[in-house]
Every structure is written in C-alpha cells, then in structure tokens.
Amino acid sequence: EQAVEVVRADPAVANVSAFTGGGRGGGANNASFFVILKPLSERKATADQVIGRLRGKLGRIEGVSLFLVAAQDLRIGGLRSSSQYQFTLTADSLRVLREWEPKVRFAMRDLPQLVDVSTDQEDRASQTLLVYDRDTLARLGITPGGVNQVLNDAFAQRQISTLYEPLNQYKVVLEVDPARAQDISALDAVRVAGADGQLVPLDSFARVTQGTMPLSISHLGGKVSTTISFGTAEGVTLAQGMEAIRAAMRDIGVPASVNAGFQGSARAFQQSLSNQPLLVLGAIIAVYLVLGILYESLIHPLTILSTLPSAAIGALLALLGTGHALDMIAVIGIILLIGIVKKNAIMMIDFALDAERNRGLAPHEAIREACLMRLRPILMTTLAAMVGALPLAIGFGEGSELRQPLGIAVVGGLVVSQLLTLYTTPVTYLYLER
Numbered sequence: 138e139q140a141v142e143v144v145r146a147d148p149a150v151a152n153v154s155a156f157t158g159g160g161r162g163g164g165a166n167n168a169s170f171f172v173i174l175k176p177l178s179e180r181k182a183t184a185d186q187v188i189g190r191l192r193g194k195l196g197r198i199e200g201v202s203l204f205l206v207a208a209q210d211l212r213i214g215g216l217r218s219s220s221q222y223q224f225t226l227t228a229d230s231l232r233v234l235r236e237w238e239p240k241v242r243f244a245m246r247d248l249p250q251l252v253d254v255s256t257d258q259e260d261r262a263s264q265t266l267l268v269y270d271r272d273t274l275a276r277l278g279i280t281p282g283g284v285n286q287v288l289n290d291a292f293a294q295r296q297i298s299t300l301y302e303p304l305n306q307y308k309v310v311l312e313v314d315p316a317r318a319q320d321i322s323a324l325d326a327v328r329v330a331g332a333d334g335q336l337v338p339l340d341s342f343a344r345v346t347q348g349t350m351p352l353s354i355s356h357l358g359g360k361v362s363t364t365i366s367f368g369t370a371e372g373v374t375l376a377q378g379m380e381a382i383r384a385a386m387r388d389i390g391v392p393a394s395v396n397a398g399f400q401g402s403a404r405a406f407q408q409s410l411s412n413q414p415l416l417v418l419g420a421i422i423a424v425y426l427v428l429g430i431l432y433e434s435l436i437h438p439l440t441i442l443s444t445l446p447s448a449a450i451g452a453l454l455a456l457l458g459t460g461h462a463l464d465m466i467a468v469i470g471i472i473l474l475i476g477i478v479k480k481n482a483i484m485m486i487d488f489a490l491d492a493e494r495n496r497g498l499a500p501h502e503a504i505r506e507a508c509l510m511r512l513r514p515i516l517m518t519t520l521a522a523m524v525g526a527l528p529l530a531i532g533f534g535e536g537s538e539l540r541q542p543l544g545i546a547v548v549g550g551l552v553v554s555q556l557l558t559l560y561t562t563p564v565t566y567l568y569l570e571r
Contacts, residue, residue, distance in 0.1 A: 204368075224398075228394055284329055294310050461542045488507040
C-alpha cells in the first residue's frame with residue numbers, strides 16, 4: 138500500500154493497479170504493479186525518466202525490493218523476470234550454483250552501469266531432511282527402501298481400494314490429516330518393523346535436520362540454472378552493461394564449472410553484434426551482383442553502393458545529437474535507409490548509362506543530364522520518406538519512445554545522404570568511367 142501511494146503521487150502517473158500473488162508475481166510474497174502514464178504532452182518526461190524518479194522514492198521503503206521496467210512493444214524471447222534483460226548461470230551441481238550465484242549477483246549490484254538486479258532463485262523454503270544411520274539400519278535388519286515405503290504410507294496419498302457401483306466406480310484414497318502432515322513432530326509417531334517383527338521408532342536410526350532450499354529448481358540445457366535479471370542505468374547502453382558484467386565475472390574468478398550467458402533481448406543483441414557484419418557483407422555482395430547483371434558492368438554497382446556510407450553517417454550523427462543509443466530499433470532504421478538511398482543513385486546511374494550507350498553522350502554530359510532530369514523525382518521520394526518518418530522521430534502517440542530511434546535514424550540519414558549524393562554520385566561515376 139505504501140508503494141502504491143508513492144507511485145500514485147507522482148505527477149506523471151495517470152493510474153495504478155496492483156495485485157499480490159498469482160500471475161507473474163508468483164507466491165504471496167510478490168506483488169505486481171501496472172502503471173499507466175499520462176500522455177507525453179502532459180508529463181514532459183520519458184518513461185525511463187519516470188522510472189528513475191520513482192526508483193529513488195520507492196527505495197526508501199524498508200523490507201521491500203522493487204523492480205521497475207517499461208513495458209516493451211518488442212520483446213525477444215528470454216525468461217520471465219523482474220527486469221528487462223537476463224543473465225543466466227548454469228552448472229552441473231546445485232551446490233556449486235548456490236555458492237556462486239550470490240557472489241555474481243552482489244558483484245552485479247555493485248556495478249554503477251546496472252539497476253534493478255534481482256534473481257529468480259529463492260532459497261527460503263523450509264526443508265526437513267532425514268539422515269539414516271546405515272550401520273544401525275543393517276543391525277536392525279531394516280532397509281532404506283523399507284523406511285521410505287513406511288514414510289510414503291504415512292504422509293503420502295495411497296489408493297487402498299475401489300468401490301464399484303452399477304453406473305460408476307470410486308477410488309478409496311488413504312492419507313494423513315493434512316494438518317499433521319505439516320507438523321514435524323508427527324515423525325515421532327512413525328514406527329518401522331525390524332527383522333524380528335518389533336516396531337522400531339524412527340529416531341532410533343535417523344536424525345532430523347532442518348534447513349532451507351530453493352522454492353524451485355530451474356534447468357536449462359540439461360543443467361541446473363538460475364537467472365539474474367538486470368536493467369541498465371540512464372545513459373548506459375546495453376553493450377556497456379554487458380561488458381561491465383563480463384569484467385565483473387573475470388574479477389571475482391568464476392570457475393569453469395559455472396557457465397554464464399545472456400538470454401532474451403541481451404542475447405539477441407549479442408548475436409546481432411557477431412552476425413551483423415557478415416549479414417551486411419552478404420547483402421552488399423548480393424546487391425552488387427544484381428546491379429552488375431542489370432547494368433552489365435562491374436564498376437557502376439560500386440557507384441550506387443558508394444551512397445550508403447553517407448546515409449549511415451547521417452543516421453549515427455542524428456542519434457548522437459538527440460542522445461539516443463544505437464539499439465535494435467535504430468539498426469532497423471539504418472537498414473531501411475539502404476533501400477531508400479540506393480534507389481536515388483539507381484535513378485541517376487540508370488539514366489546516365491542509357492544516355493551514354495543509346496544516345497552516344499559523353500560520360501560528363503550523360504551524368505549532368507541525369508542529375509537535371511532526375512532531381513525532381515529524387516527530391517520527391519526523399520521528402521515523402523522523410524515526412525513519413527517524422528511522426529516517429531518527433532514521438533507522437535503512446536509508447537513512441539520505443540520507436541523514436543527508428544524515425545530519427547531515417548530522417549538523419551536521408552538529410553545527409555540527400556545533400557551529399559547529388560554531388561558524390563556524379564563524381565564517383567566520372568572517376569570510375571575513366
């Protein structure tokens with residue numbers, strides 16, 4: 138209730154709904170909040186800025202651990218967690234995993250690049266262990282399997298009969314009173330028959346120890362696992378956060394028996410960094426081959442491809458100037474730019490080659506006439522693409538913060554490429570013609 142009041146008092150919050158237990162929250166010791174923000178024109182703060190403001194206020198509530206994350210329109214796989222990104226530890230032994238998971242988690246919490254570090258491992262479940270004295274069991278003529286069967290009969294459900302009627306049948310199930318099944322003192326009444334038929338108390342050959350254990354044991358790839366979720370601090374990119382985690386793992390000396398890896402969006406980002414250069418190279422080669430076949434030339438596809446760097450530079454400068462990171466959405470915008478900018482160069486080169494081959498014009502005259510004749514359609518298509526991307530770049534509508542980098546990358550790339558390609562494309566064309 139205190140947390141709800143703190144959230145509701147924030148001027149950027151329109152509505153708050155909360156519930157305890159069930160759903161994503163899990164057990165009764167968990168609660169979930171769904172916060173609806175006011176329109177961006179009324180609150181003058183992004184969702185991440187509101188989260189940062191609430192995180193400081195909610196952190197003052199004692200006995201409560203809170204994790205805040207903006208709802209994502211685009212979420213890539215991953216495990217269910219309290220924060221946006223996941224880092225998973227796996228091991229062959231649960232004991233080793235329980236030993237190193239807190240060390241890794243505390244090391245991540247000490248990193249200034251990360252916020253909302255939490256784990257899905259809850260070790261506060263009560264556990265009762267029976268430790269058999271096997272020498273005593275052998276002397277009494279009792280087997281561990283026999284003891285287990287007695288305990289199963291005493292505390293588990295057991296079908297003892299079936300009642301048959303003309304139209305139905307009913308199974309008769311015997312079980313201990315559920316109230317006594319949860320009471321550890323009920324073990325004092327358990328007796329096991331020895332080899333001589335005498336009933337032997339359980340405490341004659343076994344001792345009871347109590348402790349804690351995980352509420353649940355997760356597995357990944359056939360190994361026990363635990364997932365540490367985290368978010369990045371304001372102004373910190375995912376790449377910087379991932380590098381800080383790797384450095385922390387090296388500093389604390391995590392053994393080789395504990396494997397670590399990112400999941401969900403963090404894993405997709407990591408894979409995109411490793412695969413993206415090959416994908417871009419493959420796309421450029423494919424475009425080069427298609428254009429080479431189309432124009433029956435090995436050099437003029439390079440003229441068209443020479444327009445791509447200016448678009449990428451413009452997109453990066455626009456993202457840098459507006460303070461946005463090069464995230465997955467921005468990369469999609471840059472990919473869109475490749476098609477738009479390449480089309481402008483194709484319109485000029487196609488006209489120039491046709492004039493040079495069919496009308497016998499010199500390269501200088503052919504590219505000059507191409508620039509004059511194709512200027513209008515190039516400007517119109519570029520302006521149409523820019524106007525279409527402006528609502529994304531400005532940030533209209535609910536959840537526009539997620540899509541804003543795409544619009545900014547497209548608009549910035551188009552502006553710079555439009556200013557440069559009208560000059561660089563003819564120069565590159567004439568240079569390669571020589």
